[in-house]
Amino acid sequence: QQQVKQSPQSLIVQKGGISIINCAYENTAFDYFPWYQQFPGKGPALLIAIRPDVSEKKEGRFTISFNKSAKQFSLHIMDSQPGDSATYFCAASMRGGSARQLTFGSGTQLTVLP
Amino acid sequence: NAGVTQTPKFRILKIGQSMTLQCTQDMNHNYMYWYRQDPGMGLKLIYYSVGAGITDKGEVPNGYNVSRSTTEDFPLRLELAAPSQTSVYFCASSPPGQGRTYEQYFGPGTRLTVT
Numbered sequence: 001q002q003q004v005k006q007s008p009q010s011l012i013v014q015k016g017g018i019s020i021i022n023c024a025y026e027n028t029a030f031d032y033f034p035w036y037q038q039f040p041g042k043g044p045a046l047l048i049a050i051r052p053d054v055s056e057k058k059e060g061r062f063t064i065s066f067n068k069s070a071k072q073f074s075l076h077i078m079d080s081q082p083g084d085s086a087t088y089f090c091a092a093s094m095r096g097g098s099a100r101q102l103t104f105g106s107g108t109q110l111t112v113l114p
Numbered sequence: 115n116a117g118v119t120q121t122p123k124f125r126i127l128k129i130g131q132s133m134t135l136q137c138t139q140d141m142n143h144n145y146m147y148w149y150r151q152d153p154g155m156g157l158k159l160i161y162y163s164v165g166a167g168i169t170d171k172g173e174v175p176n177g178y179n180v181s182r183s184t185t186e187d188f189p190l191r192l193e194l195a196a197p198s199q200t201s202v203y204f205c206a207s208s209p210p211g212q213g214r215t216y217e218q219y220f221g222p223g224t225r226l227t228v229t
Binding site for chain 2: 006009032034041042043044045046049089091093100101102104105106107
């Protein structure tokens with residue numbers, strides 16, 4: 001069974017600080033690595049994604065770092081804001097059956113203190 | 115566009131009852147998915163569909179059934195509800211083109227309690 005291991009389970013950061021969430025995977029057949037953001041009472045929403053042939057992708061204050069040899073990837077949120085307080089899920093995508101499927105990490109609850 | 119809509123938002127079922135969770139998308143997406151989200155466990159795929167008339171099992175299909183008669187609708191049926199099915203259920207869809215199915219659009223969820 002494919003797994004994506006995510007840490008930490010919860011994270012508290014001061015406003016303006018850097019939030020870092022880490023994920024690790026085993027299956028080298030995964031070929032896309034998206035991050036999703038979920039606010040309370042809402043469904044997850046795609047935040048940013050990276051392919052394994054790229055080591056880093058940046059969109060605004062959000063950056064994914066990818067280490068293919070270590071089979072690890074991480075999300076960095078620069079200048080964290082209280083509005084970033086949410087649960088973040090890493091995921092990995094691969095073709096399975098008749099379609100691509102996502103395998104999700106267990107989530108990180110981020111709290112940014114004002 | 116309304117995106118992905120789910121009904122009901124909340125439901126309490128007694129053990130052994132059945133119900134259907136409704137999901138509709140208006141983005142003309144081929145792919146649709148049902149997940150369950152348990153606290154601290156991430157999202158687990160129950161069933162998915164690549165188009166009308168085509169469905170397939172995900173990681174945790176036992177106790178559930180799906181059908182896909184139109185592009186827009188993908189209902190999830192719970193038969194003989196059990197306490198283990200207490201969860202938040204999310205429906206999602208993704209655009210045509212298999213290279214983009216990591217890009218999934220989620221509905222607001224249905225919170226189901228089985229007592």
